[in-house]
Amino acid sequence: MTYQVLARTWRPQRFSELFGQDAVVQTLCNALTSGTFGQAYLFSGLRGVGKTTAARLLAKAVNCADGPTAEPCGECDSCREVAEGSSIDVIEMDAATHTGVDEVRELQELLRFHPTRDRFRVIIVDEVHMLSKSAFNALLKTIEEPPPYILWIFATTDRLKVPATIQSRCQQLDFRPVGSELIRTRLEEIATKDEFTLTPSAAASIAAAAEGSVRDALSLLDQLRAFASDNVDDEAVASVLGVPPMEVTVQLVEALAAGRVADGLALVRDQLANGQDASVLYREIGRALRAALFLAVDPALAPTMSEAHRDLLLGVAESRGADPLSRMLGLWLEQEALVRGSANRELALEVASLRLARWPSVQRVEEWLAGSGPIDSGPGPSSSPSSVGPTKSSQGTPPAPGGASAAEAQENGSSSGVTEEDPSLAEEASSDPGVILATRVLGGEVVAVRSNGEGS
Numbered sequence: 001m002t003y004q005v006l007a008r009t010w011r012p013q014r015f016s017e018l019f020g021q022d023a024v025v026q027t028l029c030n031a032l033t034s035g036t037f038g039q040a041y042l043f044s045g046l047r048g049v050g051k052t053t054a055a056r057l058l059a060k061a062v063n064c065a066d067g068p069t070a071e072p073c074g075e076c077d078s079c080r081e082v083a084e085g086s087s088i089d090v091i092e093m094d095a096a097t098h099t100g101v102d103e104v105r106e107l108q109e110l111l112r113f114h115p116t117r118d119r120f121r122v123i124i125v126d127e128v129h130m131l132s133k134s135a136f137n138a139l140l141k142t143i144e145e146p147p148p149y150i151l152w153i154f155a156t157t158d159r160l161k162v163p164a165t166i167q168s169r170c171q172q173l174d175f176r177p178v179g180s181e182l183i184r185t186r187l188e189e190i191a192t193k194d195e196f197t198l199t200p201s202a203a204a205s206i207a208a209a210a211e212g213s214v215r216d217a218l219s220l221l222d223q224l225r226a227f228a229s230d231n232v233d234d235e236a237v238a239s240v241l242g243v244p245p246m247e248v249t250v251q252l253v254e255a256l257a258a259g260r261v262a263d264g265l266a267l268v269r270d271q272l273a274n275g276q277d278a279s280v281l282y283r284e285i286g287r288a289l290r291a292a293l294f295l296a297v298d299p300a301l302a303p304t305m306s307e308a309h310r311d312l313l314l315g316v317a318e319s320r321g322a323d324p325l326s327r328m329l330g331l332w333l334e335q336e337a338l339v340r341g342s343a344n345r346e347l348a349l350e351v352a353s354l355r356l357a358r359w360p361s362v363q364r365v366e367e368w369l370a371g372s373g374p375i376d377s378g379p380g381p382s383s384s385p386s387s388v389g390p391t392k393s394s395q396g397t398p399p400a401p402g403g404a405s406a407a408e409a410q411e412n413g414s415s416s417g418v419t420e421e422d423p424s425l426a427e428e429a430s431s432d433p434g435v436i437l438a439t440r441v442l443g444g445e446v447v448a449v450r451s452n453g454e455g456s
């Protein structure tokens, strides 16, 4: 028996099976139930989110022997032929390969005739934004005054490239990227029904790699099944998707969160030297950070993962706490475009990792400046003398080991860098008349931050 790809085997055959697109489904079903559906639709959204599937379902729904109906029977000749792609009255055209005006003219010839058997002649045009200008112009006339037996369904991954004149004559439906949790659940359902092994964390990794596209997720799963003989686990995912082993990602996150710059960079270099893709590694750092953050906030919210990974990340979550992790994740997010878009992604990854690793030190100085005193989580910047801070003048005056008092810092002309724990510090700082340590812009106003912790 030949293997049929999962995307075909599990293609939704009714609207209720089209998951992750509730708004679209509801709009279409309402229109079908009330008989108020339009004659031209424009479906837009990422690749693999269900646009063509929805177009075929709509074709089925309007032409079903019981229809038009939101629940096509799936058994009449029309329903079966649409599902098989052999219906004579449902025409599919890929505008990516048929971009010219001649193809559109040929279509228009067809439109002069009534449907052979069904109620509607449905024309599904995929990637419609690829049509040439003259093809669009030819199309426009047909959409303006379509014969009553014609239903146009256009699909596009780039709506902005579709001329406004076409857009305004269509009912537009936006398909959203499908959430990774939904995709993960779907993959696990398929594995159960198809009786092959798919570990929860492998399913989560595939869902994350698919970036909102159900079709991509299913095709990755096809590849993995072929590679791992129906035993899809983390190891298979690491090999096929080029994802770094979770242990390595967690080690890296541990090093970055603890401010161990050298360890973090060494791990990054090691992975890059092994041929690891820089943006994939960065994405995985983000996933691990997010998981650690959720574990710190409320373990019940944490994404699905194996026990072993959970234990590893729990260590990071407990030693760092939610606030530092959430700020690190914010910083990770700010740098994502940098890593993805850079011509030199390896360098961008190193820079981004360096910043992530320096974050705990910056945060300590900030907290100290804000008067909340040094924090005591982990070894922090002591393993790498802190000279990074919100003030420029911190450079050149590394913190005195064992902790310098605010008064000493003032004498030295140092305005920051005091990060070691010192119980006397908070007291001294609060009795200090308050020397200006830094200025910051808060809500559009320049505020002086004083060593006694007050802003002015």
Ligand SMILES: [Zn+2]
Residues within 6 Å of the ligand: 063, 064, 065, 066, 072, 073, 074, 075, 076, 077, 078, 079, 080
């Ligand atoms: Zn039917």
